[in-house]
Amino acid sequence: MRIYNYTDLSKSKIQELCSRQIEDDKLVEERVEDIINIVKKDGDTALFNFAKAFDKVELGKLFLDAEELKTIASTIPTDAKKAIETAYHNIRAFHESQLKTEDKVETMPGVICWRESRAIEKVGLYIPGGTAVLPSTFLMLATPALIAGSREIIVCSPPQSDGKTNCYLAYCAVLLGIEKIYLIGGAQAVAAMAFGTETVPQVYKIFGPGNRYVTTAKTMVQNKVAIDMPAGPSEVLVIADETANPSYVAADLLAQAEHGTDSQSILVATSNEIIAKTLKEVEDQLKELPRAEIAAKAVANSYALLVSDLNTAMAFSNEYAPEHLILATESFESLIPQIINAGSVFLGNLTPESAGDYASGTNHTLPTSGFAKAYSGVSTDAFLKKITFQHLSANGLNNIGTTVETLAAAEGLQAHKNAITIRLKEI
The missing domain is CATH 3.40.50.1980 (Nitrogenase molybdenum iron protein domain)
Known part of the structure; x- marks a missing residue:
C-alpha cells in the first residue's frame, strides 16, 4: 500500500x-454496449448464450420457480437460517421507520397542497454472485421494495455451475415471498430488466450493486429506465x-x-x-x-x-x-x-x-466512485414516488387568482390566464 x-x-x-478511473474503462464501455444491443435484439436467446459464455453453464430455462427455490432453501444450515432471519428483522425495522405521511399545508387561505407516496410498481433487483455469495444484498433490496409496496419484483442473479442458485439466496426468496429468481448475471441482466425479453419482464427502476460491467450497463440504460445509483x-x-x-x-x-x-x-x-x-x-x-x-x-x-x-x-x-x-x-x-x-x-x-x-x-447498497456527493444509499424512499396534490376552494381561487393571472400574462401564456379568469367569473 x-x-x-x-x-x-x-x-x-x-x-x-x-x-x-481505471485504464480499460473505455473497453468495458464498448463491451457493455455490445451486450445490451445483443440482448435487445435477440432476447432470451442472447441470455442463454451469455450464460454459456460467461457463466460456463447451459441453462434449460432462465429462472427458478417457487417450488425449486423451496427445495434449495431447505438445505440451508440452521445457523445461517437464523442469521438471515435476524438480519431481515433489523433491516425491516429500520426501513419501516422510513415510511412517513406528510402533512397538508395551507399555503394561503383556501389553497391546500400536499404529497402522497406511491410505490414504483415494477422494480428489478440485481444480486451479484460472482466471486462471493451475497444473500445480504437480497435482503437489502427486496425488504424495502416489499415495505414500499412494489407490485412486481424481478430478481436477477448469476447461476452457479449447476445451473441453480445457492441455498442462501433461495432461503431469502422463500422468507420474503419472492417466487422467482432469474438466472442471469452481469450487464445482460441489466439489459434484460431494462428492455424486457420473452421471459424477463421489463421494469421501471433497477437496483443493486455489481462489478464495472453491471455499473456501466446501469448508466447506459438510464434513457429507458431509472436506476438507484452508480454502485460499482x-x-x-x-x-x-x-x-x-x-x-x-x-x-x-x-x-x-x-x-x-x-x-x-x-x-x-x-x-x-x-x-x-x-x-x-x-x-x-x-x-x-x-x-x-x-x-x-x-x-x-x-x-x-x-x-x-x-x-x-x-x-x-x-x-x-x-x-x-x-x-x-x-x-x-x-x-x-x-x-x-x-x-x-x-x-x-x-x-x-x-x-x-x-x-x-441500515442499507449496504450505497453510492461509490465519488457519487456520494450527489446520491443517497438505497432506502424505502428509493422504491417510492412522491405525487403532489392541491385543492382550491372558492376562497382559495379568489386569493390566488390575480397572482396567477399576472404571472401568466407576463409569460405571454393567455390560455393559462384564461383558466383562472373563466373560473373567477363563475364564483
Whole structure:
C-alpha cells in the first residue's frame, strides 16, 4: 500500500487520489454496449448464450420457480437460517421507520397542497454472485421494495455451475415471498430488466450493486429506465487517530479489500505510527484470509494518507466521498457535523463496517466512485414516488387568482390566464 503525506500533495494530485478511473474503462464501455444491443435484439436467446459464455453453464430455462427455490432453501444450515432471519428483522425495522405521511399545508387561505407516496410498481433487483455469495444484498433490496409496496419484483442473479442458485439466496426468496429468481448475471441482466425479453419482464427502476460491467450497463440504460445509483466496486475510507486500534483498522480495510480486486481501502491517519502499525496488521491478517489473493490486489490498488489533524482528514474524506466512512477515533461525535459526502458512516472503534453490510439494519447498497456527493444509499424512499396534490376552494381561487393571472400574462401564456379568469367569473 502506497503512503502519501497530505502536505506534499498538490490539488491535482489530491484529485487524482480521489479518482477511481481505471485504464480499460473505455473497453468495458464498448463491451457493455455490445451486450445490451445483443440482448435487445435477440432476447432470451442472447441470455442463454451469455450464460454459456460467461457463466460456463447451459441453462434449460432462465429462472427458478417457487417450488425449486423451496427445495434449495431447505438445505440451508440452521445457523445461517437464523442469521438471515435476524438480519431481515433489523433491516425491516429500520426501513419501516422510513415510511412517513406528510402533512397538508395551507399555503394561503383556501389553497391546500400536499404529497402522497406511491410505490414504483415494477422494480428489478440485481444480486451479484460472482466471486462471493451475497444473500445480504437480497435482503437489502427486496425488504424495502416489499415495505414500499412494489407490485412486481424481478430478481436477477448469476447461476452457479449447476445451473441453480445457492441455498442462501433461495432461503431469502422463500422468507420474503419472492417466487422467482432469474438466472442471469452481469450487464445482460441489466439489459434484460431494462428492455424486457420473452421471459424477463421489463421494469421501471433497477437496483443493486455489481462489478464495472453491471455499473456501466446501469448508466447506459438510464434513457429507458431509472436506476438507484452508480454502485460499482466497493470502497472504504478509515479515519484513524492515536485512539484507534490498528488491528481493528486493518480488519476493516481488509473486509473491503476482499470484495474484489478493484475495491479500494483508504487509510487516513494522523500519525506515521498508526499507519505503520496498521499496515503491519494488514500484512499479518492478510495471510490468514481465504480470499487473500483478491484482497492483496485491492490493497495494492489502495493507499494510506498522513494528515496533520482530524479536520484535515475530514476535508479529504469529503473530497473523496467514500461509500463507507469509518471514524476510528474516540472523538467521532465532534466530527459528525463535518461529514458532508459519504454513503454510510460507522462511528467509533467498536462499529465495524461489516455490521452495516449484514445486520445492523441500515442499507449496504450505497453510492461509490465519488457519487456520494450527489446520491443517497438505497432506502424505502428509493422504491417510492412522491405525487403532489392541491385543492382550491372558492376562497382559495379568489386569493390566488390575480397572482396567477399576472404571472401568466407576463409569460405571454393567455390560455393559462384564461383558466383562472373563466373560473373567477363563475364564483
